[in-house]
Amino acid sequence: MIESESVIDEGKKATEHEIKSIMEKYAPGLNPRLENNLKVALLENRLSREGVEKVLKKTIDLVEKAMAEPGEAVGVVTAQSIGEPGTQMTLRTFHFAGVKERNDTLGLPRLIELVDARKKPVTPTMDIYLDKDHKISREKALEVAREILFTRVSDLIEKMDTDYVGILTFYLSEAKLSERGCELDEVYEVLESSKKKYEISKNEKKNFIKINIPDEPDAQTLLTMRNKLLNIRVKGVPDIERVTIVKQGDEWVIQTAGSNLAKVVAITGVDTSRITTNNVYEVWQTLGIEAARTALVKEITNTLEEQGLEVDSRHIMLVADLMTSKGYLQQIGRHGIAGTKTSVLARAAFEITVPTIAKAALEGQIETLRGVTENVIVGATVPVGTGMVDLYMKVKEQNAEDN
Numbered sequence: 153m154i155e156s157e158s159v160i161d162e163g164k165k166a167t168e169h170e171i172k173s174i175m176e177k178y179a180p181g182l183n184p185r186l187e188n189n190l191k192v193a194l195l196e197n198r199l200s201r202e203g204v205e206k207v208l209k210k211t212i213d214l215v216e217k218a219m220a221e222p223g224e225a226v227g228v229v230t231a232q233s234i235g236e237p238g239t240q241m242t243l244r245t246f247h248f249a250g251v252k253e254r255n256d257t258l259g260l261p262r263l264i265e266l267v268d269a270r271k272k273p274v275t276p277t278m279d280i281y282l283d284k285d286h287k288i289s290r291e292k293a294l295e296v297a298r299e300i301l302f303t304r305v306s307d308l309i310e311k312m313d314t315d316y317v318g319i320l321t322f323y324l325s326e327a328k329l330s331e332r333g334c335e336l337d338e339v340y341e342v343l344e345s346s347k348k349k350y351e352i353s354k355n356e357k358k359n360f361i362k363i364n365i366p367d368e369p370d371a372q373t374l375l376t377m378r379n380k381l382l383n384i385r386v387k388g389v390p391d392i393e394r395v396t397i398v399k400q401g402d403e404w405v406i407q408t409a410g411s412n413l414a415k416v417v418a419i420t421g422v423d424t425s426r427i428t429t430n431n432v433y434e435v436w437q438t439l440g441i442e443a444a445r446t447a448l449v450k451e452i453t454n455t456l457e458e459q460g461l462e463v464d465s466r467h468i469m470l471v472a473d474l475m476t477s478k479g480y481l482q483q484i485g486r487h488g489i490a491g492t493k494t495s496v497l498a499r500a501a502f503e504i505t506v507p508t509i510a511k512a513a514l515e516g517q518i519e520t521l522r523g524v525t526e527n528v529i530v531g532a533t534v535p536v537g538t539g540m541v542d543l544y545m546k547v548k549e550q551n552a553e554d555n
Contacts, residue, residue, distance in 0.1 A: 164200045166199060171195060172191075174204050175187070175194075175208065179208055181212075186215070190207075223539075227524075228524070229467070233464065233467045237456060237463055241459050256277060258458060262455045267484045268484075269432065269482060275430075276391070276429070278407070279405060280406040280416060281405055281422075282404065283423045287404055295421070296420075296422065302385065303385070304384065304385060305384050306382035307332065308334055310328070316371055316374060318364060318365040319362065320362070322381075323359065324359050336361070350366070350377075351363070352364075389416055390412055391411060392408050392409075392416070393409050394408065394410065411431045413427070413434045413437075413439075445473065448475060449469055486504065495519060495523050495526050497526035497530075498526050523535075
């Protein structure tokens with residue numbers, strides 16, 4: 153399109169200096185990112201002066217058309233723009249993400265999960281990228297994966313014997329020890345360091361650990377003790393229940409079922425600049441509110457795009473901005489944004505109407521009628537669009553002689 157509208161004669165191409173001077177004249181109000189992209193594109197595709205001016209005028213025209221008009225109800229437009237495609241989302245809410253070991257929540261349940269700012273998603277997952285020393289070799293990636301995968305004593309046992317006089321015997325599996333990168337001594341040490349009162353011994357040849365509990369406990373106490381010992385952590389990061397190593401391009405990436413960002417970033421071999429999790433609450437707790445905002449935008453966008461729905465990113469950014477505007481993660485609901493509005497009628501219109509109004513009456517709260525909802529309720533002009541403008545007319549006082 154640019155080539156057909158402008159002269160591409162070699163002798164008439166705009167110089168770099170001319171391009172910069174035209175940009176300074178026409179594009180002082182553009183945002184830096186757009187201005188930089190435009191400059192790079194114009195330098196790569198040299199046009200005539202007239203062509204450069206046409207491109208800049210067209211860009212500024214499109215930017216101005218894309219801006220919200222003063223008084224436009226951007227919140228209502230956002231709600232409609234996300235809510236309407238949201239009703240078209242499929243009921244196929246789970247799928248296996250590339251590998252059978254990892255399940256992902258999709259569609260409307262995932263969207264609700266995000267705007268509700270849930271502390272723990274139904275299917276938390278992580279994509280763990282590795283540093284340059286570990287990402288090329290599958291063996292080294294496997295070493296990192298073993299350090300991440302949460303391993304309990306029960307995960308390493310082949311069989312166990314329970315003698316009701318107070319003796320427990322754990323027979324460890326060679327295959328499971330090898331698979332998880334553990335040794336008999338590691339298991340022995342974690343059982344020995346536990347604060348429970350019992351005697352412990354190991355047999356390295358037959359690969360078992362014997363635990364002797366004194367005072368001949370009753371059956372219930374013995375079973376409770378056994379279950380506690382089986383759940384003791386040997387190694388790995390809590391909440392990471394499963395790991396899978398997949399190849400993406402030239403590098404190996406660890407995908408997990410379960411998420412624990414704060415602990416995983418401390419593991420040697422992990423590239424902390426590229427690690428991702430679908431748990432936005434964890435991102436906020438570990439990396440801060442700005443990172444949580446970015447994660448929210450990304451997760452909502454991915455959820456909608458996976459369903460083939462196109463929603464303008466500005467609508468999604470408005471929702472994410474609102475959820476993170478106070479420096480912490482708020483849900484869009486009565487326990488978050490809707491419940492903390494200053495307007496009594498706006499809170500009452502959302503949920504729990506009678507208790508909200510009764511509490512406001514008891515406390516003598518004042519309704520200023522400044523929002524959309526409260527003005528609709530009382531039948532007043534909504535302060536949106538032309539409703540934001542007050543029109544005054546000056547009337548000249550007539551003299552008594554004119555009457």
